[in-house]
Amino acid sequence: MARRSIWKGAISFGMVAIPSKLYSATEDIDISLHQYHKECGSRISMPKYCGTCQKMLTTADITRGYEVGDSYVPLTDADFQSLPLKSVKTIEVVEFVDESQIDLRCYDKPYFLASDEGGYKAYKLFVQAMAEAKLVAVAKLAYREKERLSVVRPYQGVMMLQTLRYAEELKDFADLRPVEYPVSDKELNLAVSLVKAMAVPQFDLTKYHDEYRQALEKLIEAKIAGVALPVTQEAPAPVSDVADALLASLKLVEAKR
Template structure:
């Protein structure tokens, strides 16, 4: 893997030099955009809106518009805005990871100690595991400030970017039912159904089946064939009564 960022993780007076690596990869198929008339690839170009000519990548700069003029920004300007955050993931506090709503999660990065003495790296992992806490920090990546949590995954420190509070929309405009609309009988049956389906989280059981099926169609079409696709059968409830639906769900699970 190739590192995407070099800096350090800091907590208190302890500073841990690290390299950052992307921990996720896309599993979607890579489709090219084509001209339907001759199947030629569509190319996207960076074009000057005045001359209508393509602009070389090394001639492109970033600008912020004020009134009718642009202020041109250089890479050092972004670092100067927060030099310490551009090179350090400074842990500001430690929180219970269970308190972080999943809605805040964005993407994760592996860290690797960038020095021969990795004792502080190992210490932070063990301390986080024992305390069952995660570090809450801010840092700058690709000219953007990010909020993140630092947490251990086995013997690796992981930095997971999370959203700021103002990025989560309010639920005030949603028309949702109140708890009073659910009776005790239905609630007890719902809890029974949840417990019957409960199991330990194991993500390895789940695969991206959609892409596999899509690849089968692609290979069949390459041979000039069209694969037989099973028609979707919508499961309809035998009754409109919520209690009956829950009871039938329990029986279906037991039968399986």
Template sequence: MHTMWKGSISFGLVNIPVKLHAATEDKDIKFRSLHKKCHTPIKYEKVCPNCEIEITNEDIVKAYEYTKGKYVVLEEEDLKSLEHEQDDKAVEIIDFVKISDIDPIYFNRGYYLSPNEGGSKAYSLLRKALVESGKVGIAKIMIRSKEQLAVIRVYDNTLVMETIHYPDEVRNAADVPNVPSESQISKKELDTAILLIDQLTSEFNPEKYKDEYRETVMNLIESKRTGEKMVTPDSKETPSNVMDLMAALQASIDRTKPEGKAKQKPTAKRKTVTRVKKNA
């Protein structure tokens, strides 16, 4: 597994040399843009619209637009000196909290942590302490020129670092338009909805979920590559937005009702017929 970063994590006076590895990967299907006429990949050139010339990376500087059309130019040396100051610091766990206190909206991306040379015992100590205490660590780390807030927790006997958003990066839910206030929901509607949730409740098993769209696109690509005919599955019924809420809930419950609990029609009792054996 590729190492993205090397450094150390500390809590109190305990220092743990670690390596950082990406825990997830993007499985999106990536398309190339081709010239329709000859199927040659398209090149995207960097052109200055003012000078009307093509430029190279050496001709580009970074700048911050503080108002429309006004920029503050930052030199690479300035940024590198700031990054160097952060890189020299250990990733310090500054707090321990319950993971249930962190709303999932804050989570961003996950990374595996492995011990570097000489860090195995301290790594194991932190892992066991997190499991026994039921807590996760809150830390800061510099990744790709950005200071990240992160959660350090245990997953499958491995320390995982989950980067999380800062509070000012999470938009205010109150700004979401057209969110209804408390609606008049009858007790029957609520009880039926809860019953439906109960019937659909199961243990989380990530293996049962798959990206059906990506799978269909890959089948389409393979059929075009091999010249075979693509078979398209029947489209699912699209529910209407205008419906009787109770009728929809009841229909959903009937559809998801376990087969074993289906009502069986009562069977008629068989009549017992006693046959008398005739003597020969």
């Protein structure tokens, strides 16, 4: 099946416009669960129903709008496309920054940006220039009825666009900082030794899997077969002596190696 783009426009890089298409970089593989009526076992549907007219509706019967008092202002796809913003049809690069300056909490969903016909040379130049300068582009993109701040960076020969959350979307975390508590040199040295002992020279994402989804699949299969699965163990209790727990952990890691 041919890859399907979810947005088409251009990347605006100074006076250069690069025809581009946006593609999803990830996919959800969660197990789909539904709601059922306990009494008869029927699957619950979510109908679109108008209480005033007392009838079921189809997608063609529904419009979007903004509520104003007892009425609303209808908004169509053409209205959204006609907004006086460059970001509606253009990924507008506004500045370049060192990515270390971007708060990690900002990062949201990743996408791939591919060059469309007529923009291949400029696309490649843009990718190479960012890689050479070791900078990422901060850009604006209007997509799904919202102007999204984003970062565009080179990624293994292509461009990756990752949406960012705005500053007002980030929650304060000052109240979550741990209270001041004395830590001994012994405890710190043991903790550092444990961290180093568990360190690996190269991170391998492929060795990690969604164990919750796998366990859920086994649970469903067991229920179909009428077999009981073992009960999950309780969460470990807090340790009374941190140094002893660190030392025991360090010995366990070394023994496994």
